[in-house]
Amino acid sequence: MANVTLENVTKNFGDFTAVDTLNLAVPDAEFVALLGPSGCGKTTTMNMIAGIEAPSIGSVSFDGVDVTQTPVQKRGVGFVFQNYAIFTHMTVRKNLSFGLEVAGRPAKEIHRKVEEMAEFMALTHRLDQPSASLSVNELQKLAIGRSAIVEPKIFLLDEPLSNLDAAFRERMRSDLRQLQRDLKQTMVYVTHDQIEAMSLADRVAVMNKGQLQQFGSPAQVYSEPANVFVARFIGAPSMNIVRASIQHGTSGHEARLGDLAADAIMLDERLSGACDRSDALDVLFGFRPETIEITDENGPTTFGAEVMLVETVGRRKIVHFKTGLIDFLGVFDRSLSIRAGEAVKLKLDLDKCHLFDVKSERCLTLDQGGVDGQNRS
Amino acid sequence: MARIVLDGVTKTYGGVPALENANLVVENASFTSVFGPPGCGKSVLLRLLLGLESVDSGRILIDDVEVTRAQPKERNFSMVFQNLALFPHLNARDNIAFPLVRRGTSQNVIDERLDSVAGVLSISHILHKKPAALSGGERQRVAIGRALVRDATAYLMDEPIAALDARLRDVMRVELKRLQSEFGHTFVYVTHDNEEAMSVADRMAILERGRIRQIDKPDTIYAEPSTISVAELVGSPKINILPVKIDGTAITAPFGSVDLEGSLLDKLKNTGGVVLGVRPEAVKLHSGNGNSETGAALISDIERLGGFSIVTMKVDEFEIRALADGDPTLAIGEEVSLRVDAADCHFFGEADGARII
Numbered sequence: 001m002a003n004v005t006l007e008n009v010t011k012n013f014g015d016f017t018a019v020d021t022l023n024l025a026v027p028d029a030e031f032v033a034l035l036g037p038s039g040c041g042k043t044t045t046m047n048m049i050a051g052i053e054a055p056s057i058g059s060v061s062f063d064g065v066d067v068t069q070t071p072v073q074k075r076g077v078g079f080v081f082q083n084y085a086i087f088t089h090m091t092v093r094k095n096l097s098f099g100l101e102v103a104g105r106p107a108k109e110i111h112r113k114v115e116e117m118a119e120f121m122a123l124t125h126r127l128d129q130p131s132a133s134l135s136v137n138e139l140q141k142l143a144i145g146r147s148a149i150v151e152p153k154i155f156l157l158d159e160p161l162s163n164l165d166a167a168f169r170e171r172m173r174s175d176l177r178q179l180q181r182d183l184k185q186t187m188v189y190v191t192h193d194q195i196e197a198m199s200l201a202d203r204v205a206v207m208n209k210g211q212l213q214q215f216g217s218p219a220q221v222y223s224e225p226a227n228v229f230v231a232r233f234i235g236a237p238s239m240n241i242v243r244a245s246i247q248h249g250t251s252g253h254e255a256r257l258g259d260l261a262a263d264a265i266m267l268d269e270r271l272s273g274a275c276d277r278s279d280a281l282d283v284l285f286g287f288r289p290e291t292i293e294i295t296d297e298n299g300p301t302t303f304g305a306e307v308m309l310v311e312t313v314g315r316r317k318i319v320h321f322k323t324g325l326i327d328f329l330g331v332f333d334r335s336l337s338i339r340a341g342e343a344v345k346l347k348l349d350l351d352k353c354h355l356f357d358v359k360s361e362r363c364l365t366l367d368q369g370g371v372d373g374q375n376r377s
Numbered sequence: 378m379a380r381i382v383l384d385g386v387t388k389t390y391g392g393v394p395a396l397e398n399a400n401l402v403v404e405n406a407s408f409t410s411v412f413g414p415p416g417c418g419k420s421v422l423l424r425l426l427l428g429l430e431s432v433d434s435g436r437i438l439i440d441d442v443e444v445t446r447a448q449p450k451e452r453n454f455s456m457v458f459q460n461l462a463l464f465p466h467l468n469a470r471d472n473i474a475f476p477l478v479r480r481g482t483s484q485n486v487i488d489e490r491l492d493s494v495a496g497v498l499s500i501s502h503i504l505h506k507k508p509a510a511l512s513g514g515e516r517q518r519v520a521i522g523r524a525l526v527r528d529a530t531a532y533l534m535d536e537p538i539a540a541l542d543a544r545l546r547d548v549m550r551v552e553l554k555r556l557q558s559e560f561g562h563t564f565v566y567v568t569h570d571n572e573e574a575m576s577v578a579d580r581m582a583i584l585e586r587g588r589i590r591q592i593d594k595p596d597t598i599y600a601e602p603s604t605i606s607v608a609e610l611v612g613s614p615k616i617n618i619l620p621v622k623i624d625g626t627a628i629t630a631p632f633g634s635v636d637l638e639g640s641l642l643d644k645l646k647n648t649g650g651v652v653l654g655v656r657p658e659a660v661k662l663h664s665g666n667g668n669s670e671t672g673a674a675l676i677s678d679i680e681r682l683g684g685f686s687i688v689t690m691k692v693d694e695f696e697i698r699a700l701a702d703g704d705p706t707l708a709i710g711e712e713v714s715l716r717v718d719a720a721d722c723h724f725f726g727e728a729d730g731a732r733i734i
Contacts (some may be wrong), residue, residue: 037542136415165414166571167615174678174689192542198682219704222683235683238544290684290702309551312596313576314612315658315700320551331684333658334599 002062002076002153002186003028004049009058011044018044020210022058026203031180031187033197036207036233042190045207046156049188051075062153078152080144082159088132092123095131095142099150113149120179121145137168144176148183155187161196173199194234198222206230223352228284228361231354237289237318240328241356244285246275255285257303258326266300268350274364275355283364284356289318289331293347294338301348307340321346379440379530379563380405381426386435388421395421397587398435403531403565403580408557410566410578410595414610418587419567423535426565428452439530455529457521459536463508469515470495470504473522480527494522497556514545518552525556531563539568550577571611575599583607601723605654605730608723614657614687616723617697621653631692632660632674632715635722641734650727659721660699662688662707663714676711690715 004026011019019041026032034042047053048060051072059068067075087095096117100110118124121141126134134142140160147155161169177200180187191197197204198218206213206221206229214226225231231239244255247264253272254264265285267275275283295302308327309320312334319330319338330346338344355364381403388396396418403409411419424430426437428449437445444452455476463472471478473494477487495501498518508516517538524532538549554577557564568574574581575595583590583598591603602608608616621630623645628635630653637645645651674697678689686701690713697715707713724734 165569166613167414167609170614173680177678177680194543195682199680218681218683223704232544236543237547288684309554311551311554311576312599313572314599315656318576334596 003064004154004186004188005061005064006045006048007059007061009045009048009055009060011041011048011053012056017210019048019055022210022212024205024212024215026186026188028063029184029186030202031189031200033189033191033201033204034207035191035194035197035204036213037192039209040207041210042192042207043158046158046188046190049154050077050079050156076153078147078150078155080147080155080157080160082162086131086134086139086142086146088130090131091128092118092131092134092142093127095146096127096149099146103150117145117149120182121175137164137172140164140172141175144179148179148185151183151185153186155183155185157187157189159191160189162191162193169196176200194236198234204234206233208233224363224366225286225354226363226366228286228356231286231356231363235288235290237329237331239286239288239354241284241286242326242328243282243358245282246280255283257285258324262324263303265303265348265350270365271350271353271355278355278357278364280357280364282358284358284361286354286356287328287348288352289329291349291352292330293349294330294332294336295345295347298345299347301350302345303348305344305346307338307342307344309340310338381531381563381565382436382438382441383422383426384436384438386422386425386437387433388418388425388430389433394587396425399584399589401582401589401592403563406561406563407580408554408564408566408578409580409582410568410574411582411584412568412571412574412610413584415569417584419569419584420535421587422584423533423565423567426452426533427454427456453530455524455527455532457524457532457534457537459539463516463520463523465508468505468507469500469511469519469522472508472519473504473526476523476527490526494526497559498522498552513541514549517541517545517549521553521556525560525562529562531565534564534566536568537566538573539570546573553577571613575611583610585610601732602654603732605652605725608654608725612656614698614700617655617657617660618725619653619655619695619697621651621724623651630655630717630722631695632697632717635717635719637719637722645724645733648726648733651733652725652727654723654725655697655717655721657687657698658700659717660697661716662699662701662705663716664707665712665714673712674715676707676709676713679705679707679709 006022006024009019009022034045036042044053048055051070059066061067093114096114097110118127161172189200201218203215204218204221205215208229214221214230221230221234228241242257244257247254253267253275255267256264303323305321305323307319308322311318315334317332317334317336321328321330357364383399383401386396386399411422413419425432428447432445436443474487474491495504500518503511503515538546550573566577578595581595581598582592585606590607591598599611605618619631621628628637674690674692676688677691680687681704686705688699688701688707690697725732
C-alpha cells in the first residue's frame, strides 16, 4: 500500500508530447482509473508510475519518496495486462504461487494464500490443472489473482477486461470491486471504457491529448464535468451539447437552443449566474439524454421538438430529436410509445443542465477551483 | 438485391461442428444482424455465405438459385471487414472507386456512383486524402463507401465498427441504418455486441455454440427470448435466472410471490421443473425489509454508473440484480424489499431451457 504522486510530469517521444505537465495524487488504498481515448497518454502515465518509462520532466514519488530513478523491479508494483501473460505450461496453482516463491515466502503461507485466492477467484476446482486448459475468462482471472497474491504496494492494471465478452466483463467488474474492497490496495487502472472507470474507481482521472481534464469521483465527473470533453466522454449516449443564445428577458435570462428554436428556456439562478459571470451571448448548453422528459404541459423549461428516429436497444429507447437546426438524443424506457415524425414537447431538468464556454469549452456552471481534485480529499 | 437462404447448413472442423443445421432467411432489402458470443460460429457463417469455405451439408440459395458450390465471384457479395483493408497509397476517392475500376466500369458511371455514395456518407470533402491522413471514423466511412459503390447481391459486414470509439460507434450505427434504408440494399451484419445487433437491424439471428437459437425482430427477441441462453445473451445487465416454487396456486420466487393468472399458472404446472427469468430493470426496489415469505434481501453491491446504477442483492443463496435510476441513496448491507410484476416474468423449462411463458 502506498500513495503515488506525479508532479509536473511531462513525457516527450521525439516531437510528440504524450503526457503534458501532469499533476496527480493517488491516495493510499484508493482505486484510480486513468480514462481517455486511445493516444490520450493514459498508458504512458501508467508506465511512468511503473518505472517502465522515465518522465522527460517531473517526478514520481511513492509515499513521499522520489522513485523517478528507481528501476521497475525495485518499485514493488504488480501488473495485469490485457494479454494476461500467464505461464501456460504451469498449473494454475504454480502460476499463483510463483510470485510468492520468488519472494521466498514460507511454504505454509504460500499454500494458504494460494487456496484463499483460488477460492476468491472461483478457480479452486482448476488449481491442479494446466493453465493452458483455462478459458479466456479464467485466464484473465488467474492473471489478476497472480498479481494480487503478492500484495504489491501498487497494483497497475492495463485494460484487463477488454478481451472478455460482455457478460463476463460485468461479472469481472463486480469481482474486481470486491477484490479492491478486500485487499485495500492502491490500484491504478487504465481503460478507455467509461463504464469500467465509473464502476470500479474511487476517482477517475480523465485524460485527453496528454492533459488531465478532470480528476474526481465518478459522481463528480458525471454530474459536474469540468469541460466539454469530460461531459461528452462520460455517459452513454453522450451528453447533448448544443449552441444556445442567451437573452436577458424581463423575468430573467432565457436560452434559445439553436438559432431557429421557437421556444426559449427560462434559466434558473444557477444557470443565469453562470451566464452573468462569463458575459457571453452564446454558450454551449449541455443536457444528458437520460434527463429529458416528455410532457403535455407548457412550462418555463419546455420546448417543442420533432422525433426523427427511434432506436429500441434492449431496455431502452434512444430517440433522435430535432428542434430548429439542432439534433439531440433522448433516452427513455422501452415501454414508451413514440414514432418518428411525431411532434413532442420536452422538458429539461435545469439542475442537471450545464453551460460551457463556446471558446474554451470549460464548464461555466462549475466552481472551477476543485477541477483537478487536488484540494478535495 | 436478393433474398438469401441458408438451408440446413452444417460445417465441421476436425470433427467439431462450427455451424450445425443452420436455417436462416435474409429477406430482400432487409437489415439482418447475426449476433453471438465469441466463438459462436458467426464468422464461419459469413465465410460460408461468401463462398470462402464450402459447406459439409445443406444448401445456400440466392433468389431461389442454389449457389452452394458457386465461386465467391459468382455469388457477388460485397464485404466490409473490421480491419478496413484500405490501400494506403491511394486517396479516398481511388479507394472507393477501386472495385468499379477493376471491373472496367466507365468513368462516367464511376463518377456518378462515387458522388452519390460520398454524398450519403458525408465524405465528399475528404476524397482527396490518403487513409493515413484520415481519422478512424473517416477511414471507416471510406471502407463502407468502397463496399457500397458497386452493385452486389448483398452487403456483408463483419464487426464493421468494433474498432471505433464509443461515441463514433453510436453515430455510425445510425448512419448504417439510414444508408441501408436509403439504398434499399440487403445488409447482413455480424457483431458480438448485443446492443449494436439490436439497434441496427430489423431482424436479428442469435447464434450460440454453432446453432441458430432464435430469429426475429430485435424487440421481440428481447421481450420473448426463446431460451434461457438467448435471454442471457441479449440485454445488459444480464437477466436474473432464479428458481421458483409452485405450490397450489402460489408461485414463490426468491424476491416474493408472483401473481400469475389462472390459465398461465396451469400451463406452468403442467410443465414440470420451471425456472424464472427477470430482467434487472423489472426488479423494483423499496427501502425497508421485505416480506415474510422469503429471506431478507440484502444489498451486496452497488455499481454506480452515472445515469443509472446496478444494485445486486442477496436473498438466501441467490443473487438478484436490479437497475436504479441515477445515483440512489442505497448502501451495501441495507435491507430492501423487492417487487416484480407478473408481466415481467419469463418462465423457462428447467430441463431444456425453452421458453414456456
